């Protein structure tokens with residue numbers, strides 16, 4: 066057995082490809098509305114050759130790029146069943162920031178070997194035109210991160226592309242623009258280009274809710290993980306963390322990192338502590354100077370929370386209080402009464418070290434749920450114990 070075989074744990078992740086940011090799942094949960102809007106806008110392209118231009122916008126990780134790709138794939142297939150030829154090309158304008166390099170990518174779609182030097186933008190557009198006319202192609206041109214191109218090169222190219230067929234194609238095909246950006250790029254266009262975008266052809270992507278992020282996470286677990294390696298509570302924890310930004314990329318990233326950490330540990334499945342560790346590695350905002358400000362009594366309370374949270378994603382104040390008694394004994398601290406204990410919890414929450422949430426609890430009324438997302442409970446516990454030992 067080789068070295069890596071001996072350190073490799075039981076595999077938890079089955080298919081890393083399904084966790085990559087370029088992978089586009091067949092279904093996009095919670096994006097039906099946007100998919101339907103896109104279809105109702107583009108239907109006429111395949112049916113009667115009228116071209117359309119749309120704009121997709123929304124915050125980071127709201128599924129704009131994924132939807133633009135999935136929509137184009139599905140639409141191409143649907144159009145084929147109606148005997149209409151649809152082709153599409155996704156151009157990332159952060160990587161291609163000049164008009165010439167964008168148009169080159171659009172040309173390469175039809176001719177992979179088209180030389181990347183020596184041809185002007187109008188010459189390349191002529192080449193594209195020939196292909197469109199020859200095969201009566203409706204071309205979906207997806208300019209992803211279009212804001213970068215607009216800022217660097219202005220709206221000339223967008224203007225040319227939106228007027229393309231008016232002058233030249235005459236029902237022999239069409240060019241359809243899909244502009245994708247986090248902001249509303251309408252503001253970055255000049256008047257003439259803007260006028261070719263109908264205000265109704267704007268599709269907005271809201272931030273994902275916690276529930277949506279749970280469903281997106283669950284789908285990736287099914288696609289990429291071995292059965293029964295990620296349970297409900299773990300997925301809830303990931304969704305809760307990602308819901309701070311409403312960003313699906315963060316949920317998927319957490320899922321992959323947590324899976325890797327579990328594998329490295331040789332664990333049988335992913336647990337909530339792996340999730341916290343993964344989050345702390347990637348996104349930690351807990352700076353340890355916050356811990357310096359805690360006196361001994363508060364440090365003991367925080368350590369108790371960490372210990373109670375080792376195996377759970379969330380604990381109640383009652384549960385922490387039980388652990389607290391033991392921790393006080395270990396560190397020769399006098400346990401404080403409930404009122405004082407409660408004040409310490411509030412103080413830790415106000416400092417942003419822990420998160421607290423009042424929730425309904427049976428007939429008795431309210432209880433407080435405590436969670437920790439900025440740090441691994443285990444790592445933090447080790448650090449606190451070290452501080453108390455001094």
Ligand SMILES: Nc1ncnc2c1ncn2[C@@H]1O[C@H](COP(=O)(O)OP(=O)(O)OP(=O)(O)O)[C@@H](O)[C@H]1O
Nearest residue numbers: 086093094096125126127128129130131281313314
């Ligand atoms: N509804 C969804 N269902 C499944 N996966 C999704 C969904 N929305 C987004 N994702 C996934 O989340 C990640 C981020 O999505 P995407 O790249 O589409 O976001 P974006 O809106 O383009 O973000 P940015 O503005 O940063 O480019 C991708 O891996 C994508 O596959």
Ligand SMILES: [Mg+2]
Nearest residue numbers: 129130131209
């Ligand atoms: Mg994107």
